[in-house]
Amino acid sequence: MQDLSEEIVIKPKPVEKVVAESVNVAFEGFTKAQVQGLVGKLEGSNVNIMQNPPSNLNKAKVNGQLFVVSNNGAYKAPAALQAQTTVVPVQWVEDFTQGIVHAKYGFALSNCTFFVFSQDDDETLERLVKQNNGELTQSYAQAKLIVMPKPQNILGGNQTEHTNRLIRLFIQSHSLTYESFTSLPTIVSSHYIDDCLSSNTLLEAEPTYNAGLLFTLYLQGDRSVFYTPPKVAKKEKRQKTVGELLETVSRQQADEGIILEDCVIAVAEQELYARAFRLCNLLGAVVTDQITPQFTTHVISSKITPMLKQSLTNLQTKAVDQLNKLTKLTSDTITGGNSSTAIIGYGHNMKLVTIEWLEQCLVQGARVAEESFVPEVAQSNAGVSSEDIGRMRRQQYNVKRNTFNGMTFAIKQDSFGQTVANEEGIIVTSFGEFTSLDDMFEFMARNIIENGGKLLPTDTYTRSNYIIMDDGTNPKIWELLGQGPLVDHLNRKIIHYRWVDHCIQRNTLIDDCDKMHLLPLPNKVPIPSFSQAIVTLTLFEKNDREVFEFLVGLYGFGRNADEKQRPHRSTHIVVHKVEMLAQSATLKALSMIKTQRERPKVVSLDWLIDSMMFGQVQDGEQEQYRVDVSQVRFK
Secondary structure, eight states: OOOOTTEEEOOOOOOOOOOGGGEEEEEESOOHHHHHHHHHHTTTSSOEEOOSOGGGOOGGGOOSEEEEEESSSOOEEEGGGGGGEEEEOTHHHHHHHTTOOSOOOOOTTTTOEEEEOOSSSOOHHHHHHHHTTOEEOSOGGGOSEEEEOOOOSOOSSOHHHHHHHHHHHHHHHTTOOHHHHHTOOEEEEHHHHHHHHHHTSOOOOOOHHHHHHHHHHHHHTOOTTSOOOOOOOOOOOOOSOHHHHHHHSOHHHHHTOOTTTTOEEEESSGGGHHHHHHHHHHHTOEEESSOOTTTOOEEEOSEEOHHHHHHHHHHHHHHHHHHHHHHHHHHHHHHSSSSOOOOTTOSOOOEEEOHHHHHHHHHHTSOOOGGGGOOEEOSSOTTOOHHHHHHHHHHHOOOOOOSSTTOEEEEOGGGGTTOOOOTTSOEEETTEEESSHHHHHHHHHHHHHHTTOEEOOOSTTOOOSEEEOOTTSOTTGGGGTTSSOOBOTTOOEEEOHHHHHHHHHHTSOOOOTTSGGGSOOSSOSOOGGGGGSEEEEESOOHHHHHHHHHHHHHHTOEEOTTTTTOGGGOSEEEESOGGGGGGOHHHHHHHTOOOOSOOOEEEEHHHHHHHHHHTSOOOTTSTTTBOOOTTOOOO
16 A cells, blocks of 8 residues: 655646746546547647656656646645646646646636636636636536626626626527526526635535526516517317326417416426426426425425435525525615514425326316325435435535535445444434434535535445545454555545544544544444443553543443542553553552552553454453563652
């Protein structure tokens, strides 16, 4: 396993000037075919293409400036190359061949696809996105975010008004219908890009402009900005089965559908979206895959999973907080704070129904009661796709602190499979108590996301910075300490969730995840039989004492509450610095007790480590563990 102790992470930095005669270029994170394509673009440029992967380079092989073109910005370089190395995204290659030498590059927009709406030939914003590793698409439907550029030559109004004008131009230029606009990806202004670059991370984007424009049009009662397809002649209406209805109801009938005209329907499961979209189109309802408590009237789902239930609860809580703020703001503006003001669009309850409710509304030609179509309650999140889980989490969790600064995590959920609840049905862990495994996993996900991390789906092909495993996953994990970073087959650092909690409590990313108590322990803890061994620690330095006191507590060892005055009440006194026995106040107090009662065993630290590693209390009388204090003269 490679020792990375001499390596540091090279952060992306501005490229001020490129001297062609001394430019070396290496590629990281690309396939062989992709590298060949990038090298082809640099043909004719006076650069030196490094043949070895960046991880194999050393200072003797690199003369002059080194540019590492990275797919994800995670390149690590030896300390000797730090001063001459710059990590850049793919866009640097194109800029270099065009003579652009003063651009700033970064990776803040990684893993996000943008569609930039522009009325002119100005490509400044598009280039900025690519210079920060964002992906561009020519199809707004395939984008995650639609970006409205900064307004040019428009006088009066604020940024929100300018952006809303551009959105109206976007609607008209793409002939968007009302229904297609409601299913658009989230729209942001160019200020969102600026904020991401300032914080050096991809921020959570709220659908403020999407919902805001719909809310304004609702108040105005005017949908004229949207495209209306030409109507065709009516066909004979047949109402036998849902399948026949979907095949025979004409587009004109769909345009005239008013059965669910006042409904805004969110689809919780991606696999149901296409089917729900078609039905809502025929019934006159607005359909979206985003749940917005202020506007959503119905949520379509095949079952009520713990994930969906928690997501709705968190979204409702956020909506109430927003309502309280908006009510106070409106009240203070209108009346000086002396009365309350009702806010249109707030205060209704969402109803959960199956997709069969939409079908019956179509068959009956009228709105039917929702009570007969409530989804069944599921006891776990089994069967929920990673895409649906990710979408729900993005809606309900906001980044509050930048502790993990975009670091990626995955949870190896099957390693927690042997975790069992106590008699009260509660799962007790070293970081909290939970009613179910799903509840525990969601607790981990929320804390990671709210502290600036990103949670990736857990599978054998997911490449993340860290992989969270449970205690007992690898009984021999402590034997690997000191042999380099503890990583799995995808080079992900192996950690327990205790390390995540450790960083959150200190509000900083602490790269000490190889400490014994922050790794997955060799055994599931606590071990009931360990409670019979009452342990006292002596001659430990401060940092070591913190680690081993934590481990003693995790494993369930008994503790002597009065170990300094009554050390004989312990069964084992564990000595760390054996060469300093004469300085131990605990052992000195023990030597002064003249009673004939059984004295505790004085053992080395190896006894404690081996007991924890093998999952059973070792015999302290064995030669390799026993510490002889009979001849010690205490100070």
